[in-house]
Amino acid sequence: MERKIRVLTAKLGFDMHNRGMSVVNRALRDGGTEVVYIGNQFPEGIAETALQEDVDVIGISSLNSASSLELMERVMGIIKKKHLEDKLVIFGGIVLPDDVPKLKEMGVNEYFPPGSNVDSIVSYIKENVPQ
Amino acid sequence: MDIAKEVLNGNKRAVSRMITLIENKDPVAKEIINELYPHTGSGKIVGITGPPGVGKSTLVDQMIKEWRKRDKKIAVVAIDPTSPFHGGAILGDRIRMQDNFLDENVFIRSMGTRGAYGGLSKSTGEAVNVFDAAGYDIILIETVGAGQVEVDIAKLAHTTTVVVVPGLGDAIQTMKAGMFEIPDIIVVNKADLTGADDAVMELELMLAWAPKIEWKMSVLKTIALENDGIEELLDEVERHWKYLEETGMLYKREETRYEEELVDLVTENIKESVLKEIKSNGKLDMIVKKIVSRKITPYTAADEILAGLKPNK
Numbered sequence: 001m002e003r004k005i006r007v008l009t010a011k012l013g014f015d016m017h018n019r020g021m022s023v024v025n026r027a028l029r030d031g032g033t034e035v036v037y038i039g040n041q042f043p044e045g046i047a048e049t050a051l052q053e054d055v056d057v058i059g060i061s062s063l064n065s066a067s068s069l070e071l072m073e074r075v076m077g078i079i080k081k082k083h084l085e086d087k088l089v090i091f092g093g094i095v096l097p098d099d100v101p102k103l104k105e106m107g108v109n110e111y112f113p114p115g116s117n118v119d120s121i122v123s124y125i126k127e128n129v130p131q
Numbered sequence: 132m133d134i135a136k137e138v139l140n141g142n143k144r145a146v147s148r149m150i151t152l153i154e155n156k157d158p159v160a161k162e163i164i165n166e167l168y169p170h171t172g173s174g175k176i177v178g179i180t181g182p183p184g185v186g187k188s189t190l191v192d193q194m195i196k197e198w199r200k201r202d203k204k205i206a207v208v209a210i211d212p213t214s215p216f217h218g219g220a221i222l223g224d225r226i227r228m229q230d231n232f233l234d235e236n237v238f239i240r241s242m243g244t245r246g247a248y249g250g251l252s253k254s255t256g257e258a259v260n261v262f263d264a265a266g267y268d269i270i271l272i273e274t275v276g277a278g279q280v281e282v283d284i285a286k287l288a289h290t291t292t293v294v295v296v297p298g299l300g301d302a303i304q305t306m307k308a309g310m311f312e313i314p315d316i317i318v319v320n321k322a323d324l325t326g327a328d329d330a331v332m333e334l335e336l337m338l339a340w341a342p343k344i345e346w347k348m349s350v351l352k353t354i355a356l357e358n359d360g361i362e363e364l365l366d367e368v369e370r371h372w373k374y375l376e377e378t379g380m381l382y383k384r385e386e387t388r389y390e391e392e393l394v395d396l397v398t399e400n401i402k403e404s405v406l407k408e409i410k411s412n413g414k415l416d417m418i419v420k421k422i423v424s425r426k427i428t429p430y431t432a433a434d435e436i437l438a439g440l441k442p443n444k
């Protein structure tokens with residue numbers, strides 16, 4: 001057996017801040033995981049890709065706090081509908097301070113705000129990836 | 132979930148899971164492959180190869196769209212290089228295939244090479260068979276595109292398309308680098324750029340020197356970004372299938388493919404069992420020490436190891 005962790009990463013909706021995403025993608029690659037990067041996508045596309053690519057982790061990025069929460073709610077909804085709850089879901093970027101607990105309530109496993117150390121992102125994934 | 136049965140039913144989740152099992156070399160994959168194999172053989176395999184950046188992914192996206200109009204069910208295997216340093220990979224071909232994300236009859240799977248050279252991954256052939264068994268009519272494979280040594284795709288695919296772009300004499304370089312044997316069809320993509328007609332002409336001149344076979348290879352122009360020339364490309368691919376069927380070459384191609392795969396399987400198996408045997412009891416370490424202290428030469432050591440092996444049942 002030669003298992004490799006597969007991670008789907010996406011920019012949420014129309015958010016064009018892609019520097020953080022690129023840094024995270026590279027850190028994940030250098031950490032030995034396979035990253036399927038799909039650029040900007042909406043919830044339906046993210047969930048369907050997670051299914052086809054059979055990823056272990058879904059990593060979503062948005063620095064647009066105006067739409068982050070609502071779109072994430074839809075992402076989590078479709079993940080449930082497609083029975084993909086076994087995947088680890090992480091979110092990076094900006095949400096309104098009041099919204100941080102709501103992310104976890106809707107089922108997001110972890111939130112990484114600006115300034116997060118990328119190595120800690122990689123080790124979080126390695127420690128928490130579903131078996 | 133009975134994966135084999137669900138794959139045959141076309142269940143996407145089962146297909147997806149099965150490819151992971153194959154990639155991870157999970158022992159259960161072998162049994163499932165055995166169950167699926169009798170149900171393969173009807174899908175057509177199309178390879179898209181050529182240097183990075185020529186527009187392979189964009190072209191694949193358009194080909195999917197056009198074949199959907201012809202009511203075909205399409206699977207794509209898109210391969211990107213695995214980093215030799217960390218074993219990780221960024222698989223980015225899918226970004227350019229966004230038009231077909233949500234089509235029920237399209238399935239796209241990204242793969243890292245995971246140590247294989249030759250432009251494919253070791254699991255590509257088996258993934259293709261999973262899609263075939265699941266009822267996909269056409270399986271498109273986008274190779275890594277590292278350039279010159281990607282002969283493997285020609286052995287796996289029924290039809291191989293080499294993609295080049297105008298300018299820089301790239302086209303010619305590609306063809307010179309032993310790529311003559313590979314294509315059934317040559318595409319000059321980015322025909323919106325200047326020099327496209329020159330590239331076509333140069334390639335056609337070179338083809339005049341190619342070894343003569345019954346299939347007359349043609350050079351097509353496309354602008355993948357504008358969906359220009361794609362219908363003609365599909366017509367040519369389908370014409371090639373017809374040629375393969377009418378001349379019996381379809382069987383020849385599959386013989387080539389499976390001879391290659393069988394030899395690989397046997398070699399891999401022998402290698403693994405030999406390594407297991409000599410590593411298990413510290414034998415390898417001992418022999419290496421003898422080699423380093425000049426008590427024995429590497430060749431004699433190898434001969435001794437092979438002579439001492441019990442034949443494997």
Ligand code: B12
Nearest residue numbers: 015016017018019020059060061064065092093113114116
């Ligand atoms: C650079 C920048 C831009 C550039 C983006 C260039 C590019 N290609 O990325 C440009 C100029 C284009 C831009 C445009 C806009 N921007 Co701007 N931008 C910034 C700025 C200054 C830095 C962002 C950045 O690159 N950071 C560096 C990277 C490395 O950090 P990061 O992205 O945060 O990523 C880290 C974490 O968030 C996390 N992470 C991120 N993604 C992911 C994904 C996963 C899976 C994980 C695990 C972790 C993770 O890990 C990373 C490493 O620590 C921020 C201010 C700031 N300090 O954040 C504003 C900021 C994000 N922008 C802002 C705004 C408002 C805009 C515009 C709407 C401005 C306008 N009115 O036009 C537009 C929106 C464009 C669009 N459609 O999205 C606001 C957002 C406010 C809010 N709360 O929503 C900010 C916060 C500025 C502010 N204080 O007002 N912006």
Ligand SMILES: Nc1nc2c(ncn2[C@@H]2O[C@H](COP(=O)(O)OP(=O)(O)O)[C@@H](O)[C@H]2O)c(=O)[nH]1
Nearest residue numbers: 183184185186187188189227320321354355356
């Ligand atoms: N001008 C032009 N650019 C194209 C065309 N097809 C693709 N491209 C661009 O070429 C770049 C590489 O495309 P991609 O499909 O990723 O190439 P690949 O690396 O071969 O898969 C992208 O920026 C595409 O938008 C085309 O027909 N004309």
Ligand SMILES: [Mg+2]
Nearest residue numbers: 187188224273
């Ligand atoms: Mg590509």
